[in-house]
Amino acid sequence: MNRDIIALVAKLVLLFRNPESYKRFLACRDADAQQLLDLLQDLLDLDSFSAVKPLIFQALMRLSRDSGLHPRCFSLPELHKVGQQVTGGGFGDLWQGLVCGQSVSVKMMRVFKNAHIDAILKEFSREALIWRQLCHPNVLPFFGVYYLENRLCLVSPWMENGNMMDFLTNENPCNTALHSEILDVALGLQYLHAQNVVHGDLKAINILVTPSGTACIADFGLSSIADIMTLRFTHSTSYVQGGTARYQAPELLRGEKRHYGSDVYAFACVCYEILTGMVPFHELPNDMAVILQVIQGKHPSQPVMCRNTATLESLWKLLIDCWEENTDSRPPAPQIVERLAGSSIGATPTLSAAKDWDETFTSKFRRSLQAQPLLPSVNQIEHILFGSGWFIFEVLFVLN
Known part of the structure; x- marks a missing residue:
C-alpha cells in the first residue's frame, strides 16, 4: 500500500x-x-x-x-452550546460547547451584511484549512467545523485555564514560570514560521493555557501563508491592517504586508504583557496615540520588574531587539528560542507529567467521531x- x-x-x-x-x-x-x-x-x-x-x-x-x-x-456531528458567550473577536464570537460529551471551544462566525458574507466565509474556511495542518504542543489543535444556527463554527479543545492574562491573574506565577510561558510562546511561533504561517494577531488573549499550564498559540483568523496575499476587511474597527493596533509593527501601520518580522514584533508585545500584566502602551488613552508613538520609532518603556537582575536585563534586551525599526535586524524565531533557553536567561519549557496532546491528537478525535x-x-x-x-x-x- x-x-x-x-x-x-x-x-x-x-x-x-x-x-x-x-x-x-x-x-x-x-x-x-x-x-x-x-x-x-x-x-x-x-x-x-x-x-x-x-x-x-x-x-x-x-x-x-x-x-x-x-x-x-472537517465536519463534526451534533454540537451543543453550553452556557453564555465567552468573548467576541473581529469576525467571530466564542462559546463553550459539547461534541460527543467532550468540552470544546466554538468560534462562531458573526452575521454580517450580505455583501460581506462570501468574503468572511472564505476567511473562516481559509483559517480552518491552515489550522487543520498544524500540530505542535504550543499550538492549539483544530477539531473541525460545524454549522450552528446557520452560522459557521470552528471547533477546538476547551481550555479551562482560559487565555494567558486570565491564567496570570488567577495563578500569579513566579518569574521562572513566566519565563517558561514566554519560551512556550516562542516555540509555538518557531513552529508556525517553519510551516510558512504568519499568525498576524499575536497578543496575550490569543495565547491559551493548557491543563498542564503550557502556553499555546490560538486564533488563526488572521494567519496567512507567507507568500499568499490575504483578505482585508473594511467593516471592522478592531484591526489596523489585520491586527490589533497596540501590537502592530511600524511597517504594518504604514500599510506593508504582514510577515515573520511583524510576528516577532508582536511576540515582544506578548512578552511585555506576560511580564507586566498590562497591554503595551497602557499609559496611552487610545489606539491612535499608540500608532503615533510607534510610527515615530517608540516602543514600550522598560518596567521596573525588568531591572536589577542580569536575567531580566537580558530578557529586556531581547524584547528591544524584537522591536527594532529595521525588520531585518529583528531576530528570527529560532534565534529567539536559542536566546531564551541560553545561559543569560535560562528559560525552560513548561513541564507536564503527560502531554496535553500528541502528534495524532486531532486525527484521533476525528476517527472517534x-x-x-x-x-x-x-x-x-x-x-x-x-x-x-x-x-x-x-x-x-x-x-x-
Whole structure:
C-alpha cells in the first residue's frame, strides 16, 4: 500500500506542476472536487511526503477556495452550546460547547451584511484549512467545523485555564514560570514560521493555557501563508491592517504586508504583557496615540520588574531587539528560542507529567467521531483519477 500511495503522490505532483493540468484540476466542482479535497487532506495527514506537502496543501487551498468546499473530515456531528458567550473577536464570537460529551471551544462566525458574507466565509474556511495542518504542543489543535444556527463554527479543545492574562491573574506565577510561558510562546511561533504561517494577531488573549499550564498559540483568523496575499476587511474597527493596533509593527501601520518580522514584533508585545500584566502602551488613552508613538520609532518603556537582575536585563534586551525599526535586524524565531533557553536567561519549557496532546491528537478525535479509513478505498481513488474525462488522459500521459 505504501508503494501505491507513493506512486499516487508522484502522479499528483506531476499533474500539479503542469499548468494546463493544474488549471483543469482547479476547475473541478461538486462531487469530483469533494473527493479530491478529501484525498488531498488524507495525504497531508500522513507522516510521509514532507518535501511535497506544501505543494499538496497549496492545491488543497486553491481548490477549496474555488469550489466553496472543504474536506469532509472537517465536519463534526451534533454540537451543543453550553452556557453564555465567552468573548467576541473581529469576525467571530466564542462559546463553550459539547461534541460527543467532550468540552470544546466554538468560534462562531458573526452575521454580517450580505455583501460581506462570501468574503468572511472564505476567511473562516481559509483559517480552518491552515489550522487543520498544524500540530505542535504550543499550538492549539483544530477539531473541525460545524454549522450552528446557520452560522459557521470552528471547533477546538476547551481550555479551562482560559487565555494567558486570565491564567496570570488567577495563578500569579513566579518569574521562572513566566519565563517558561514566554519560551512556550516562542516555540509555538518557531513552529508556525517553519510551516510558512504568519499568525498576524499575536497578543496575550490569543495565547491559551493548557491543563498542564503550557502556553499555546490560538486564533488563526488572521494567519496567512507567507507568500499568499490575504483578505482585508473594511467593516471592522478592531484591526489596523489585520491586527490589533497596540501590537502592530511600524511597517504594518504604514500599510506593508504582514510577515515573520511583524510576528516577532508582536511576540515582544506578548512578552511585555506576560511580564507586566498590562497591554503595551497602557499609559496611552487610545489606539491612535499608540500608532503615533510607534510610527515615530517608540516602543514600550522598560518596567521596573525588568531591572536589577542580569536575567531580566537580558530578557529586556531581547524584547528591544524584537522591536527594532529595521525588520531585518529583528531576530528570527529560532534565534529567539536559542536566546531564551541560553545561559543569560535560562528559560525552560513548561513541564507536564503527560502531554496535553500528541502528534495524532486531532486525527484521533476525528476517527472517534467518524468510522472511516484514513485514505479512500481503491475504488474511490480509481473513480477520482479515472472517473472524469480530463483526468484519465492526464494520468495516462504521466504513466507513459
